[in-house]
Amino acid sequence: METRRDVFHAIADPTRRAILHMLAGKKMNLNTVADQFDISRPAISRHIKVLTECGMVIIKQEGRERYCIANPGPLSEVETWMKTYKAFWADSLDALDEFLKKQRIRKK
Template sequence: MRRDVFQAIADPTRREILNMIAHQSLNLNAVADNFEISRPAISKHIKILTECGLIEIKQQGRERYCEAKLEKLNEVSQWVEQYRIFWTAKLDALGDFLARDSSAPAPTEFKTKKQ
């Protein structure tokens, strides 16, 4: 199965794993100790993150450590950026239109009832 970075970050557990190991390299047991789910479930999440290229497993003696490789998140950043540019342009155009339209009523303030 081909996996991509969007699949990896779709799950909150995987996002939390990434957040944890972004700050420091952790062995698999240390990662699993931070969750209330089974170790096999954590292993599955780590496998997905590894397949997507967001984690690299390094053997140090008998321990296996997870290291974050966050460069792949640039794909997400670029995808989001295109929509930020699109919506910024649309909202700027709306603001310009409203500023030019002298017949547009002035915004009213919301008043709350006294209780």
């Protein structure tokens, strides 16, 4: 049991994915982001904090404004993880296939 703040954890939350969605293509400041959601600004603030902690969002301070800029970079970790096991999983899929075939036969 420990606090986990990596990319996998960051993108696990639908609100955070929605925030990333909004930031994709245009930088926005926090209040503009918060206006699009029904939840409070502090809640959004902490979601964005989680995103910055794993590098998915970078904050650009400009006077009293803080622009949020999406950074897909850390997603490569997720991509790598998926790629790494795809070859192994192919074997699993064989086993799964075999299993499903047997099931189909049983149902006949």
